[in-house]
Amino acid sequence: MTCTLENHRAELETLLSPVFASLDSEKLLADSPEANGRILSEDLYALLPIPAFTNSQMDGYAARSADLATATPQSPVTLPLGFTAAAGDRQITLAEGTASPVMTGAMIPLGADTVIPIEESSSGAFPDLVRAGRGTPSGNAEFTAPSEPGRFIRPAGVDLEAGALVAQAGTRLTPTMIAALVSSGLREVPVRRALKVAVCTTGDELSDDQPSQGQIPDSNSPMLTAWLRQYQVKVRTLQLPDDPKRFALTIDALQEQVDLILTVGGISAGAYEVVRQALAPLGGAFHHVAIQPGGPQGFAQLPQAAVLCFPGNPVSALLSAELFLAPLLRKLNALPDPVPQHYPLAADANSPEHKHQVRRAVIRDGQVAILDPGSHLVHDLARADALVHIPVGVSQLAAGQSIETWSMNV
Numbered sequence: 001m002t003c004t005l006e007n008h009r010a011e012l013e014t015l016l017s018p019v020f021a022s023l024d025s026e027k028l029l030a031d032s033p034e035a036n037g038r039i040l041s042e043d044l045y046a047l048l049p050i051p052a053f054t055n056s057q058m059d060g061y062a063a064r065s066a067d068l069a070t071a072t073p074q075s076p077v078t079l080p081l082g083f084t085a086a087a088g089d090r091q092i093t094l095a096e097g098t099a100s101p102v103m104t105g106a107m108i109p110l111g112a113d114t115v116i117p118i119e120e121s122s123s124g125a126f127p128d129l130v131r132a133g134r135g136t137p138s139g140n141a142e143f144t145a146p147s148e149p150g151r152f153i154r155p156a157g158v159d160l161e162a163g164a165l166v167a168q169a170g171t172r173l174t175p176t177m178i179a180a181l182v183s184s185g186l187r188e189v190p191v192r193r194a195l196k197v198a199v200c201t202t203g204d205e206l207s208d209d210q211p212s213q214g215q216i217p218d219s220n221s222p223m224l225t226a227w228l229r230q231y232q233v234k235v236r237t238l239q240l241p242d243d244p245k246r247f248a249l250t251i252d253a254l255q256e257q258v259d260l261i262l263t264v265g266g267i268s269a270g271a272y273e274v275v276r277q278a279l280a281p282l283g284g285a286f287h288h289v290a291i292q293p294g295g296p297q298g299f300a301q302l303p304q305a306a307v308l309c310f311p312g313n314p315v316s317a318l319l320s321a322e323l324f325l326a327p328l329l330r331k332l333n334a335l336p337d338p339v340p341q342h343y344p345l346a347a348d349a350n351s352p353e354h355k356h357q358v359r360r361a362v363i364r365d366g367q368v369a370i371l372d373p374g375s376h377l378v379h380d381l382a383r384a385d386a387l388v389h390i391p392v393g394v395s396q397l398a399a400g401q402s403i404e405t406w407s408m409n410v
C-alpha cells in the first residue's frame with residue numbers, strides 16, 4: 001500500500017503522542033552534563049536574587065558621593081584609605097571620610113554609595129592594600145571629580161528578585177538558562193524524563209569489527225544514536241541477525257525497558273525481512289510512502305511500547321529520522337522549526353513525478369549543487385550541507401531557478 005508523506009507523518013504522530021505525553025518528571029542537577037537541552041517540568045522561582053548582593057562593577061574605590069561633591073582637577077579631594085573589599089570577602093563598613101579599595105564583584109561596603117574606577121583616581125593605581133583583619137590600612141587616594149550615587153554599583157536583585165519566576169514549566173534548558181538557575185540558587189531542578197529508545201539494527205551482513213566477505217560495518221547504529229542524542233534521547237543499541245524468532249523475543253523483552261523501539265532495515269520486499277516477518281503477525285503496518293529515499297516504512301503498537309521501522313539504506317534511515325521523527329522531537333524539546341534558505345540551482349535536476357524526493361546538496365559559490373540520489377551514498381550524506389525537497393508533481397528543475405534548501409550536518 002502506498003501512502004503520502006503527510007499521511008505517514010500523521011500516523012506516527014498518533015503513535016508517538018501518547019508515548020511523549022507519558023514521560024514523567026525526574027530531578028537533575030542543573031550543572032550536570034545531562035542538563036543542557038532538557039525540559040523543565042515545573043515553574044521555578046528564585047531562591048536567591050540575581051545579583052545575590054549589591055556589588056561593584058569596577059575595580060576602584062568605594063566612597064560616599066557626598067565626600068567627593070567638591071572634587072575638581074584644580075581642587076582634588078584626598079581621602080584616607082579604609083580596608084579593601086575583594087570579591088568573596090564579607091561586607092565591610094566604610095568609615096566616614098574614607099575610601100575603600102573595592103574589586104569587581106566585591107560587596108559594596110556599608111555606607112558607600114558610589115564607585116570610582118581606579119583609572120579615575122589621580123595615581124591611576126592601587127597603593128599597598130589591607131583586607132579586614134589583616135592589619136591597619138594607610139595611605140590616601142586622590143579624586144579630581146565627583147561621582148554620582150549608584151555609579152558602578154550593581155544592586156542585589158536588579159536582574160531577578162528572590163521569589164520571582166526564573167523559568168516556566170516547558171522551558172528548554174540552555175547554557176544561559178542553566179547559569180540563571182544556578183545563580184538563583186536552584187541546583188536540583190525537575191525536568192521531564194528523557195525518552196528511552198532502543199535502536200535495533202538488523203541484518204546478517206552487519207559486523208562491528210573486521211567485516212568478513214559480504215559483511216559491512218553497522219553505520220546506521222552509531223549514526224542514529226548520535227542523531228537521537230541531539231534530542232536528549234537515551235539510546236541503547238542492539239544488532240540483530242535475520243532470525244525472526246529471535247527478533248520477536250528480543251523486541252518482546254525490550255518493551256518493558258524503553259518507550260520506543262526503532263528498528264532499521266528488514267522491511268522491504270526481500271526473502272529475509274526480519275522486521276516485517278516478526279512484526280506483521282503482531283499487527284505491524286508496513287507500507288510504501290511516496291517519498292524517495294525512505295519509501296519502505298513501518299510501525300507497530302505493542303502492548304508496552306511503540307515500534308517505528310525505518311528502511312536499512314543509510315540515507316533512507318537518516319532521512320526517515322529527519323522527515324518523520326525530527327518534527328515530533330523538536331516539538332517535544334521546545335526547539336524552533338528550521339528556516340529554509342534560498343539559492344539558485346547550479347544545474348538542471350530531475351525527480352520522479354509521483355514521489356516527494358529529498359535530495360542531498362552542497363552549497364558552493366552561492367549556488368546549490370544537487371548530489372546523486374542513491375540511498376547507499378553515506379559519504380555524500382556526510383558531506384551534504386543541505387536537503388532539497390522536490391514535491392510530488394514536480395519532475396524537472398532548471399539551472400538558475402531559486403530553490404528552498406534546509407541546512408543539514410550543522
Ligand SMILES: Nc1nc2c(c(=O)[nH]1)N[C@H]1C(S)=C(S)[C@@H](COP(=O)(O)OP(=O)(O)OC[C@H]3O[C@@H](n4cnc5c(N)ncnc54)[C@H](O)[C@@H]3O)O[C@H]1N2
Pocket residue numbers: 201202203205206216217218219220221264265266267268269270273293294295296310311312313314316375
Ligand atoms: N524488490 C524491491 N526491493 C527493494 C525495494 C522495493 O520496493 N522492492 N525497496 C528498496 C528500497 S527503496 C529500500 S530503502 C530498501 C529498504 O530495505 P530494508 O529496509 O529491508 O533494508 P535492508 O534490506 O535490510 O538493507 C538495505 C540496505 O541497507 C544496508 N544496511 C542495512 N542496515 C544497515 C546498517 N545498520 N548499517 C549500514 N548499512 C545497512 C543493507 O546492507 C542494504 O544494502 O530496499 C530496497 N529494495
Ligand code: MOO
Pocket residue numbers: 291292293294295296311313315316375
Ligand atoms: O526508499 Mo529507498 O530509501 O529509495 O533506497
